[in-house]
Amino acid sequence: MDPSKLKKSPKKGKNKSNVRTLVFAVVIGLFLLFALNGFSQPDELTEVSLSDVVERANNGEISKIEITENDLKITKIGDEEATEKSIKEAGSTIYEQGLKEEATDKGLVLKVSKPDTSGQVLSAWAQVLVPMFLIGFFLFWMMRSAQGQGNQALSFGRSKARLYGNEKDKVAFKDIAGSNEAKEDLEEVVDFLKSPKKYEGVGARIPKGILLVGPPGTGKTMLARAVAGEANVPFFSISGSEFVEMFVGVGASRVRDLFGKAKKNAPCIIFVDEIDAVGRRRGSGMGGGHDEREQTLNQILVEMDGFEQGQNVIVLAATNRADVLDPALLRPGRFDRRVNVSLPDRNDRKAILDVHYKKKPLEKHVDLESLAAKSAGSSGADLANIANESAIVAAKHNRKTITQDDVTEAFEKVAIGPERKSKIMSDAEKELTAYHEAGHALVGHVLPDSDPIHKVTIIPRGGTGGVTWSIPPEDKSYHSIIEYNDVLARLLGGRIAEELIYGMNGVTTGAGSDLPKAAELAREMIVNQGMGKKLRNQVFHTEDGMVMDRMMHERQYSEQTAKMIDDEVEELISEAARRAKEVIKHNMKKLTELKDALLEKETIDSKEVETILKGSVLPKPAVQTR
Numbered sequence: 263m264d265p266s267k268l269k270k271s272p273k274k275g276k277n278k279s280n281v282r283t284l285v286f287a288v289v290i291g292l293f294l295l296f297a298l299n300g301f302s303q304p305d306e307l308t309e310v311s312l313s314d315v316v317e318r319a320n321n322g323e324i325s326k327i328e329i330t331e332n333d334l335k336i337t338k339i340g341d342e343e344a345t346e347k348s349i350k351e352a353g354s355t356i357y358e359q360g361l362k363e364e365a366t367d368k369g370l371v372l373k374v375s376k377p378d379t380s381g382q383v384l385s386a387w388a389q390v391l392v393p394m395f396l397i398g399f400f401l402f403w404m405m406r407s408a409q410g411q412g413n414q415a416l417s418f419g420r421s422k423a424r425l426y427g428n429e430k431d432k433v434a435f436k437d438i439a440g441s442n443e444a445k446e447d448l449e450e451v452v453d454f455l456k457s458p459k460k461y462e463g464v465g466a467r468i469p470k471g472i473l474l475v476g477p478p479g480t481g482k483t484m485l486a487r488a489v490a491g492e493a494n495v496p497f498f499s500i501s502g503s504e505f506v507e508m509f510v511g512v513g514a515s516r517v518r519d520l521f522g523k524a525k526k527n528a529p530c531i532i533f534v535d536e537i538d539a540v541g542r543r544r545g546s547g548m549g550g551g552h553d554e555r556e557q558t559l560n561q562i563l564v565e566m567d568g569f570e571q572g573q574n575v576i577v578l579a580a581t582n583r584a585d586v587l588d589p590a591l592l593r594p595g596r597f598d599r600r601v602n603v604s605l606p607d608r609n610d611r612k613a614i615l616d617v618h619y620k621k622k623p624l625e626k627h628v629d630l631e632s633l634a635a636k637s638a639g640s641s642g643a644d645l646a647n648i649a650n651e652s653a654i655v656a657a658k659h660n661r662k663t664i665t666q667d668d669v670t671e672a673f674e675k676v677a678i679g680p681e682r683k684s685k686i687m688s689d690a691e692k693e694l695t696a697y698h699e700a701g702h703a704l705v706g707h708v709l710p711d712s713d714p715i716h717k718v719t720i721i722p723r724g725g726t727g728g729v730t731w732s733i734p735p736e737d738k739s740y741h742s743i744i745e746y747n748d749v750l751a752r753l754l755g756g757r758i759a760e761e762l763i764y765g766m767n768g769v770t771t772g773a774g775s776d777l778p779k780a781a782e783l784a785r786e787m788i789v790n791q792g793m794g795k796k797l798r799n800q801v802f803h804t805e806d807g808m809v810m811d812r813m814m815h816e817r818q819y820s821e822q823t824a825k826m827i828d829d830e831v832e833e834l835i836s837e838a839a840r841r842a843k844e845v846i847k848h849n850m851k852k853l854t855e856l857k858d859a860l861l862e863k864e865t866i867d868s869k870e871v872e873t874i875l876k877g878s879v880l881p882k883p884a885v886q887t888r
């Protein structure tokens with residue numbers, strides 16, 4: 263089927279309704295014209311008194327008097343047409359008003375005619391018909407919109423899947439940078455969709471469902487669309503959450519409808535984004551929402567089992583939480599293939615940046631390589647966003663090309679939020695922020711396993727008063743306890759600097775966002791990574807997910823262990839605070855120098871930090887971890 267045909271029909275409908283509106287407007291216009299016509303007939307005759315007319319007629323100065331009821335039109339001798347008008351008394355003749363019989367002998371012609379009532383008749387008709395017509399139209403319009411609502415109610419159970427497949431929408435594998443393994447896995451699907459006979463000939467069972475697993479923004483949707491684009495088949499896209507509505511049964515009926523449509527358009531691809539919205543493990547069975555979700559999931563399973571041989575519909579589904587999916591979904595014959603789409607590594611990030619800057623006027627010297635290096639952890643969508651933001655920044659400055667500064671500004675905006683230069687801080691607050699950030703930077707710089715400091719600023723950004731930004735020199739797949747301990751100390755460095763300068767009770771809420779991060783990291787180390795001192799090499803993972811799930815799956819360890827976990831977390835945090843304190847105490851002069859530089863310049867970069875902190879000391883063995 264040619265999907266472009268689908269798009270044309272609403273256009274036709276629109277034309278039709280335009281014509282209808284036009285006809286309606288013309289009819290109304292005509293009626294109004296007639297109605298007005300009946301009321302006024304403008305003329306340019308001069309009004310004269312009847313006695314004057316009679317006198318002049320008796321004197322032979324008038325050639326013609328046209329009488330219509332009581333109105334007179336007077337044509338003077340020598341004139342072709344009437345130039346004057348007058349009115350006679352009702353019920354009397356003009357002779358009774360003094361006109362003499364002899365006047366006709368002097369050339370006067372009297373013409374008596376009946377009044378022309380055609381205009382009045384029309385206007386009377388119009389006065390009756392126009393309101394009737396308007397009421398009729400109003401009723402018709404009301405009925406039509408009520409019918410429309412009825413249709414909507416009926417279409418409630420239909421899926422909201424969007425159909426792609428137009429030339430304009432097409433995505434190809436070449437548009438997707440990196441993700442080479444994922445692309446290789448999917449090539450096979452493309453080949454199958456293109457030539458199914460080849461596979462069926464050797465008795466191969468074609469996969470029905472493929473699960474794309476990866477963090478948000480890594481290009482899962484793009485990959486699915488590229489499969490459809492490469493194989494040149496239609497592509498139905500729907501999000502898992504769209505199956506679930508307030509009303510029970512809607513999800514299941516939407517699934518039926520979607521699969522029904524897809525089968526009609528086979529070969530084709532169905533793409534279900536966020537499948538975890540409906541595909542979570544069943545069995546907790548509490549509450550209407552769950553029942554509805556289970557019904558929807560059951561229906562998906564039924565439909566996938568119901569594909570007949572030769573019905574080439576492939577279901578691609580995306581999720582970033584494959585671990586929460588119902589095992590029944592992952593059984594052979596359903597989503598039995600998994601394609602992992604991971605965050606891009608440095609080379610892939612460069613390739614993605616190249617793709618997104620290809621159509622943008624980028625200045626030659628802009629260093630995308632270093633942007634790729636420092637944007638570790640960014641997804642494809644983040645990088646696309648940076649490219650777009652930098653174009654916006656360039657346009658804002660009325661530049662025709664994108665400069666290095668625009669790219670840097672866009673990167674920082676996306677990574678840590680926009681600068682809020684307008685936020686007013688008192689001098690005392692500025693000084694406190696400078697000490698706080700200098701504390702982070704100093705600890706981060708001195709401790710060998712915390713990532714290098716990239717930038718320090720006391721300009722508020724995003725939700726914080728200032729930012730100390732450290733970036734790993736290269737992509738890291740693993741993190742050690744040593745590294746995490748240094749990160750914890752760096753996170754606490756701000757609060758500790760405040761404490762050392764302003765005293766125990768002088769500390770502020772400035773560390774409001776550092777403390778939760780530190781607590782989260784410490785807990786992750788103990789609970790999920792087996793990095794505790796006593797609780798080594800064990801994990802204490804609790805079911806996360808919906809509240810109901812968590813209540814149903816009780817934690818798998820004793821109260822005693824829970825207490826040990828809390829103690830271990832506490833110890834990690836206090837040890838990190840102690841180490842941060844040692845570092846700052848041994849480098850108080852450097853802390854003050856960094857604070858002064860921040861107050862003067864507001865933002866300092868990695869090189870300046872390095873220059874200022876040259877000569878800072880690592881207080882061995884007080885903070886030694888190796």
Ligand code: ADP
Nearest residue numbers: 438439478479480481482483484614642643646
């Ligand atoms: P997901 O479905 O994984 O959340 P999307 O496929 O919706 O991610 O990707 C969002 C956007 O990110 C895409 O429109 C594209 O601009 C960009 N993007 C992501 N990955 C890539 C990639 N590998 N190459 C080029 N662009 C990408």
